[in-house]
Amino acid sequence: MGGAFEPARGRAAAGLNPRAAAHRMLGEVRRGTRSDRAASRILPAVDPADRGLALDIAFGCLRLRARLDAWIGACADRPPARMDRAVRDWLRIGAYQLTELRTPDHAAVGETVGAARSALGRGRAGYVNAVLRALARRRDGDSGAGPDALAAAGPFPDPDVDPVGHLSSWGSHPEWLVRRWLARWELADVRRLVEQQNRAPDVVVRLLTGDDPAPPDGVELDPVPGWPRSFRLEKGLPGTALSGLRAVIQDPAASAVVDYVGGRLGEPVLDVCAAPGTKALGLAAAYGVPVVALDISHRRLARLGAPARRLGLPVSAAVADARRLPVAEAGTVLADVPCTGTGVLRRRADARWRLEQRSLDDLVALQREIVDACAAAVRPGGLLVYSTCSLEREENEEQVDAFLDRRPDYRREPHPEGARGDCTTPRGDLFVRPWLTGTDGAYAARLRRIA
Ligand SMILES: C[S@@+](CC[C@H](N)C(=O)[O-])C[C@H]1O[C@@H](n2cnc3c(N)ncnc32)[C@H](O)[C@@H]1O
Numbered sequence: 001m002g003g004a005f006e007p008a009r010g011r012a013a014a015g016l017n018p019r020a021a022a023h024r025m026l027g028e029v030r031r032g033t034r035s036d037r038a039a040s041r042i043l044p045a046v047d048p049a050d051r052g053l054a055l056d057i058a059f060g061c062l063r064l065r066a067r068l069d070a071w072i073g074a075c076a077d078r079p080p081a082r083m084d085r086a087v088r089d090w091l092r093i094g095a096y097q098l099t100e101l102r103t104p105d106h107a108a109v110g111e112t113v114g115a116a117r118s119a120l121g122r123g124r125a126g127y128v129n130a131v132l133r134a135l136a137r138r139r140d141g142d143s144g145a146g147p148d149a150l151a152a153a154g155p156f157p158d159p160d161v162d163p164v165g166h167l168s169s170w171g172s173h174p175e176w177l178v179r180r181w182l183a184r185w186e187l188a189d190v191r192r193l194v195e196q197q198n199r200a201p202d203v204v205v206r207l208l209t210g211d212d213p214a215p216p217d218g219v220e221l222d223p224v225p226g227w228p229r230s231f232r233l234e235k236g237l238p239g240t241a242l243s244g245l246r247a248v249i250q251d252p253a254a255s256a257v258v259d260y261v262g263g264r265l266g267e268p269v270l271d272v273c274a275a276p277g278t279k280a281l282g283l284a285a286a287y288g289v290p291v292v293a294l295d296i297s298h299r300r301l302a303r304l305g306a307p308a309r310r311l312g313l314p315v316s317a318a319v320a321d322a323r324r325l326p327v328a329e330a331g332t333v334l335a336d337v338p339c340t341g342t343g344v345l346r347r348r349a350d351a352r353w354r355l356e357q358r359s360l361d362d363l364v365a366l367q368r369e370i371v372d373a374c375a376a377a378v379r380p381g382g383l384l385v386y387s388t389c390s391l392e393r394e395e396n397e398e399q400v401d402a403f404l405d406r407r408p409d410y411r412r413e414p415h416p417e418g419a420r421g422d423c424t425t426p427r428g429d430l431f432v433r434p435w436l437t438g439t440d441g442a443y444a445a446r447l448r449r450i451a
Contacts, residue, residue, distance in 0.1 A: 016045040018054035019093055019115040025058035026089040035062055035350040056200070060100055061092040062349035063198050066172040067156075068095040074155035075134040087124055090116040094132040098139055099154075105136045163187050167194050174352055177342065180392070192435035193391075197345040197352070201440070203233040205241055206250040206278075208285035208311065216244030226420070226437070227252040246285075246311060250278045253343065253432040253442035256423060257387045258282035260430045260444045261334065262416025265289045270330040272322040272374055273337050277304030280315050283334065290314040296321050322370045331382045335374045337367045339388040339395050343434060343441020364394050371403050375410065378449045384410070387430075387444035396443040397429060403447070413446035 016024075021042050028038035039058065043051050061068060069080040072091045080088050090112060097108035109132045117125035139154075157165035163182060168175040171194035181190045205221060207213055207229040215221050219236030230252045233241055238249050258279050261269075265287040271280045274293035281304075284291045291314065295301045298319050308315040320326050322335065340360050345352050371386055378384045386403075388395050404410055414428040423432045430444040 015047040015050075016042070016054075017115050018046055018050040019057065019112055020119065021046045021050075021054040022057040022061065022093050023086075023089050023115070023119065025054070026061055026092070027086070029062060029350045030085060030089075035059060035348065056101070057093055057096055059200060059349040060096045061089070062353075063346070064096065064100065064172045065092065065353065066169050067198075068092045068099070068172075070155050070169045071095050071099055071135055071138070072131065075138050076131045084124070086120060087116075087128060090120070090125075090128045091131055094128065095135055098132065098136050105133075109133060109136060159187065159191065163190075167191065171195070172198060173345075174355065176357060177352065177355070184393075189433075189435045193433075196434050196438070199346060201251070201346050203238055203249060204251050205231045205233055205238075205245065205247045206252075206255045206282065207231070207245065207247045208282065209246050213245055213247070216240055219244070224252055224439075227255070227439075230255060242307075242310075248278045248281050248307065248311075250282065251344075251347075251440040252437070253389070253434075253440035254279060255282065256420070256430060256432055257336065257385075257442050257444045258286055260387075260416060260419060260446070261287070261332070261383075261385050262446070263383075265332050267331045268292055269332045269334060270294070270325075270327060270377070271334045271336070272320075272325065272370065273335060274317070275300030275304060277301070277307070277315065277317070279334065279336055280304065281307060281311060281313055284308075284313040284315050285311070290316070292327075293317045294320040294322065294325075323366075323373050325373050325377050327377050329379045330377050331379060332385070333374045333378050333382070334385045334387065335370055336387045337370050337395075339363055339367065339390040340392055341389050342391045343389045343432070343443075347440070360392060360394060364399060367395060367399055368402070371399070372406070375403070375407050375447075375449070380409075380449050380451055382449050383413070384447040384449065385444055386447060387442065389440060389442050391433070391441045391443075396431070397425070397427075397445070400429070400445040400447070409451040410447045410449055413448045415446070 024042050025038045029035050039055055046054050072095055073079050094108055094112040097103040113125050113129045116128045156170040159166040164175060164178050167173060167178040173194050204224060213221055213231060219241045220234040221231035222234050224230040224232055268290040269283050271291055271293045273295060274280045275295035275297055277293055280291045280293040293304055293315055301317050301319060304317050340355055340363055341351055374384055386400060412427060415424045422436050423430055425431050432439060432442040434441045
């Protein structure tokens with residue numbers, strides 16, 4: 001539902017209605033709060049039994065915003081962009097239940113309008129009621145069937161005639177991103193990518209040992225096909241699963257980056273953009289070496305302490321700016337740089353709507369500064385591993401190519417043994433494409449300092 005998000009424990013004070021909670025989360029995100037922070041703040045006020053529904057509705061409304069707005073626009077007297085924002089959020093909440101959750105009409109409309117009435121008053125709640133009732137009729141008239149029929153019959157452009165229109169409305173992704181992806185990949189692949197980014201991610205547990213997992217009571221794990229040591233959490237909470245396993249919560253794409261570092265390291269690794277630290281823990285466990293974990297964010301880095309102690313791994317943490325590294329020399333450096341995260345959009349429900357071309361350009365400039373500072377710290381013969389969770393060329397291979405032009409004392413290394421063929425590029429970089437693997441996206445390059 002909400003990925004690895006695990007709400008704070010504790011009794012719900014007043015048992016906030018789940019739809020009202022979803023509405024509050026949408027309001028906070030509109031005012032600039034990140035979706036996971038909004039959820040952490042608001043969910044503790046919801047009865048534990050209703051938290052899953054509140055989270056599903058809120059994150060679903062964020063991911064599928066453009067799809068829901070197309071439905072709403074087709075059934076209202078004005079486009080959603082011209083609606084009162086609080087009203088529009090209630091409409092999205094109702095539309096999500098009607099078209100995605102397939103909640104029976106009386107509950108989807110009745111419960112939503114009831115919650116909206118307490119917040120908006122009778123008049124505006126009456127408008128929400130009228131639009132949602134029209135939407136329920138329109139949806140039934142269009143199909144009464146599953147999502148494929150809805151995609152074909154609802155108020156969405158035909159993908160073969162107008163692929164950009166289809167993927168930015170039904171696909172609910174910003175048009176500029178859709179255009180970039182269509183210029184690069186087949187329509188069928190971009191459709192799969194977009195659909196995958198629209199679904200809530202599974203919680204995946206990565207074992208740090210080669211043993212068969214013996215999960216604690218109440219926890220069920222299923223192997224993820226093609227990813228040894230990765231298991232989908234079928235039942236139980238992430239915290240309970242970790243309490244009985246030598247493991248971290250990590251998507252297979254992130255685990256692939258740890259494996260891609262490769263070889264025998266034999267000396268401490270410097271992880272310069274490390275927080276919250278799952279790769280740092282994975283590196284220490286997989287290669288049996290100490291890891292020095294640096295990050296600019298004290299708050300994010302603080303999340304590394306407890307798991308490192310629980311697992312007894314030699315990971316030490318310090319706040320530092322990777323553009324001005326406080327380290328003279330290192331044998332292996334991992335730079336898992338800040339990026340647009342276009343390979344992990346399903347995890348950050350609101351992220352796609354914050355991104356713009358300018359954020360990409362700013363991040364590319366920051367990544368360049370970080371990789372240059374790291375390059376200066378790697379000793380001759382040492383290895384610099386550059387990685388992102390982006391799918392964009394500018395942040396990945398083009399960033400690496402430009403680096404290699406600036407630094408002729410580095411060369412690209414081939415991928416290490418055991419890398420999956422469908423996750424490596426012809427030049428040996430790691431490139432995990434979500435539509436091929438069913439995982440997050442990730443990129444990494446191994447850069448050896450030769451002089
Ligand atoms: C992709 S995340 C790292 C994820 C981490 N490697 C892991 O596996 O858990 C990027 C990190 O870069 C950090 N960051 C951003 N700018 C930085 C800078 N100038 N110096 C160091 N860290 C920075 C962010 O705080 C964020 O934690």
